[in-house]
Amino acid sequence: xxxxxxxxxxxxxxxxxxxxxxxxxxxxxxxxxxxxxxxxxxxxxxxxxxxxxxxxxxxxxxxxxxxxxxxxxxxxxxxxxxxxxxxxxxxxxxxxxxxxxxxxxxxxxxxxx
Amino acid sequence: xxxxxxxxxxxxxxxxxxxxxxxxxxxxxxxxxxxxxxxxxxxxxxxxxxxxxxxxxxxxxxxxxxxxxxxxxxxxxxxxxxxxxxxxxxxxxxxxxxxxxxxxxxxxxxxx
Numbered sequence: 001x002x003x004x005x006x007x008x009x010x011x012x013x014x015x016x017x018x019x020x021x022x023x024x025x026x027x028x029x030x031x032x033x034x035x036x037x038x039x040x041x042x043x044x045x046x047x048x049x050x051x052x053x054x055x056x057x058x059x060x061x062x063x064x065x066x067x068x069x070x071x072x073x074x075x076x077x078x079x080x081x082x083x084x085x086x087x088x089x090x091x092x093x094x095x096x097x098x099x100x101x102x103x104x105x106x107x108x109x110x111x112x113x
Numbered sequence: 114x115x116x117x118x119x120x121x122x123x124x125x126x127x128x129x130x131x132x133x134x135x136x137x138x139x140x141x142x143x144x145x146x147x148x149x150x151x152x153x154x155x156x157x158x159x160x161x162x163x164x165x166x167x168x169x170x171x172x173x174x175x176x177x178x179x180x181x182x183x184x185x186x187x188x189x190x191x192x193x194x195x196x197x198x199x200x201x202x203x204x205x206x207x208x209x210x211x212x213x214x215x216x217x218x219x220x221x222x223x224x225x
Contacts, residue, residue, distance in 0.1 A: 004155070033212065043156075043201065043215040056212045090155050100144050100205050102213060104155030 002027065004093050004105035012111045018079040021108045023091030025072050029103075031055070031096030032074040034066060037088040037107070049074055050096045078110075086112045119202055119216030125224040126196065132189040134219040136202035144205040145185040146213065147176050151198045159200075160187070197221050 005024045013019050025032050033056075034046040045058035049068035066076040072093075078085055088109050092102035119136045126132055136145075144163055148156035160171050162178035162185060169176055173190045185204070189196055202216040 035215075042217045045212045045214075048212055058212070092155075100213065101146060101158055101161045102203075103158060104148075106153075106155050109153075 004091060004103055006089075006091055006105035006108050008108060009106065010109045010111075012113060013081050014113055015081055015083060017081050018077060019081060019110060020075055020077045021089055021091075021110075023074045023076075023093075023105060025074070025091075025093030026103055029093035029095055030072055031094045031102075032068055032072065033092045033094070033102060034074070034076050035090045035092065036060070037090055038086075043090070046076065081112045083112050086110060117202055117204055117214055117216040119219055121219055122217070123220040123222065125222050126192045127224045128193060130192050132192050132196070132221065133186065134200060134202075135184060135186045136204070136216045137184045138204055138214070139183070140204075140206060141182040142204035142206055143182070144213075145176070145178050146203040146205075147174075147185070147187050148201045148203065149198050150201065150218075156201055192221075194223055197223055 007022045031050045033048040036044045046060055047066050048056040052068045063079045068074045088107045090104050090107045092104045094102045117136045117138050146161050147159045149159055150156040160169050160176040165182045166180045167178040175188045177186045199218040199220050201218045203213045205213050
């Protein structure tokens with residue numbers, strides 16, 4: 001079974017721009033969660049989508065948004081990028097019911113200059 | 114937001130040594146997960162625990178779900194160089210609502 005894939009792996013953007021990251025979950029998984037990882041803050045939960053609906057949301061500003069498609073693939077968007085948005089963005093998929101074991105993708109390294 | 118206290122923050126290991134780390138929370142969890150992350154990669158799930166008191170092994174790794182449901186422990190026996198990395202605990206409360214809460218990680222390095 002193929003694992004979680006994320007594209008792109010690396011991205012360099014300028015302050016004020018916007019960015020869209022993509023995540024394809026493990027086949028059969030209906031839940032996709034997004035995390036921001038930085039050295040100082042660790043893994044911070046952004047949001048979770050289950051069956052195309054946002055099920056949970058972390059404490060991030062509205063510049064961070066996401067969506068999930070009918071095939072469970074998910075995208076997250078960050079608008080008006082700030083230097084502090086530089087981080088590793090991880091997506092994790094799970095079955096979403098009964099078992100909450102999450103399986104992570106390799107991440108997208110975003111650098112904002 | 115809610116956080117788990119994971120300790121130690123870092124430790125040095127010598128090949129062959131046993132290693133222990135733990136996580137504690139002020140809240141009760143129904144699920145405890147342990148992950149390992151290598152540089153430049155996403156965390157990899159090592160062990161999942163679902164019942165208070167449960168003890169589960171995965172090779173040289175053993176994890177326990179504390180009986181109070183507020184803590185979990187991970188032990189690595191006879192460590193080897195490839196054990197270096199960052200280990201994260203994660204916990205989740207009951208129901209489909211509520212996300213996984215992650216500890217800040219324990220960084221394992223080889224003793225110089």
